[in-house]
Each structure stands twice: as structure tokens, then as C-alpha cells.
Amino acid sequence: MKRFSQRIGAVEAPTIIQLESISTPLRNSIWNFLVSLFEEGESGWWHISELSSQFFFKLPVDELPSYNHRRQEWLKKQLYAASWYAVYDYIEFVVEWYERSKVRQRYRKDQLCLVFNRIFEEELSGYRFVGGELVPISSQAEVSAIESALSTTSATGLAGAHAHIVGALQLLAKRPDPDFRNSIKESICAVEALAKQLGTSDSQGLAGALTELAKKVPLHGALRAGLLSLYGYTSDEGGIRHAMLEEPNVGYDEAKYMAVACSAFVNFLAAKAQAGGILAAAK
Secondary structure, three states, rough: OOOOOHOOOOOOOOOEOOOOOOOOHHHHHEEEEHHHHHHOOOOOHHHHHHHHHHHHHOOOOOHHHOOOOHHHHHOOOHHHHOOOHHHHHHHHHHHHHHOOOOOOOOOOOOHHHHHHHHHHHOEEOEEEOOEEEEOOOOHHHHHHHHHHHHHHHHHOOOOOHHHHHHHHHHHHHOOOOOOHHHHHHHHHHHHHHHHHHHHHOOOOOHHHHHHHHHHOOOOOOHHHHHHHHHHHHHHHHHOOOHHHOOOOOOOOOHHHHHHHHHHHEEEEEEHHHHHOOOOHHHH
16 A cells, blocks of 8 residues: 555655565565564574574574574574575575474465565565465456456366476576576466367367357357367467567566466366366366
């Protein structure tokens, strides 16, 4: 939420999304939340600093300070000196190891992700937790499309499509050097895997799957043609898989678009398949 001074124009609100940097306010907000997690009794910082030293920073645990508050200072020094991507790495570490930190558990893993996402949104970070991975996606609509695809494919036995979406996110989230080309490939493969699983033995790829769906549920001709056109763009000799992947300027925008578009594609096909009773037979 914008402050009063920003709403009336007295102070200019920040507008630049942070992708390869972390501003001081963002770093401070992250640290303040960590303080709320581990500022507990005499041992909160003791345990998380020991876990961090051993499993994240890979430093000798016997060289840690002897007092709880000194360990807090030690950890703060480590994080404030860390690169932008190392801070995000550490956030993922905290989410994964929080339950083993021996502090009073006030958050589940998914709740921690939500709190961090709120911080990222408020401070204009370009990253969000999606399916447990920190990925360079900031739009809630885009996050929702991908999370819905992950949830649907997991719940309905579409293991191939699910694995490819996860793979696309992991490659997109790779820090500090994301693998955009292979992320695009994984996004496309998610659609192909779904089409193969939904289609009958005599159907051909996505066209066959859509034909099978059209026998069971209403599917507007123009929409069907549009879906086939998008799929053709990603798959034929002039499409993303071939020509686009050879271009030197394939980057974040293209990879993010394909992750979101292919997830939405998967959501649509899965919903139609469920409505037509095809998905149950395809498990």
C-alpha cells in the first residue's frame, strides 16, 4: 500500500522492479522478518546460526560466537554482506529448514512463502515463491496460473506435465544465471506431455487431443484454432523450439511468457478433459 505522501504526489513512489539487485529497504524488510522468526528466548539465534553455518554458508560451526545475541549479529553481518542472489538463496534455505530450527513453529512452509511474497510485493522485488521455488515472476495473475497448473497436474495424475512445469520454473529461477532457453523447452514439453496423455492411441499430438475433447465437451472452433496456432508456433520448424531458441536475445521475457502461457494452456486442457471425463481415463 502506498503511503499518504506517495498518494498525494509529495513523494515519488518507487516503480522499478528489482530483478538483479536488492535495495536497502528490501534487505531490511527481509531481515526484520527473520528477526520476528528467531528472536525468541535464549536459543532462537543459536540454532538457526548453527544450521546456517553448517548447511548454507559451509563455515566451521565451532567458530561461531558463544552467545545468542552475538550469533544474531554474526548472521546479520553475513546477510548484509551477501550478494543479491545469495540473499534469495538464504530465504529458500530458511523456508526449507525452519521446521528444524528448534524455535516455536508459528508458520507452515506455505505460510512462510506467503509472508515473504508480501514483503517482495511491498518492496518491488521481481521474485515470488511459486510451487516452493523463488522465480522471477511478480504478477499475481501469472503466479496463480502457474500454481494452478502445478496443483491440477499433481492432483489429477498428470505427472509428465507436472514435472516439465517444475523443470521450467527451476531453470527460470536458477541464480545468478537463469537458463532461459531450456526453461522454454520445458514449458513446451509440459503441453506436449499433457496432449500425449489425453490423446487416444490413434490421435496425433495436440490436434488429436482437442478432437477427442470436442467429442465430449463444447469447444469453440475459433478457440481450438487459436490453441493449435499457439502450439504450432512453439513446435514447428519456424517456432520457438527451433528458430527462436537459436536467437541470441532469447531471455527472461520470452521464458516467463512461455511458462505462464503454457501453464494457462495446461489449466484449460485439464479443465476441459475433466469436464468431458477424459482425464480420469488418461491417468
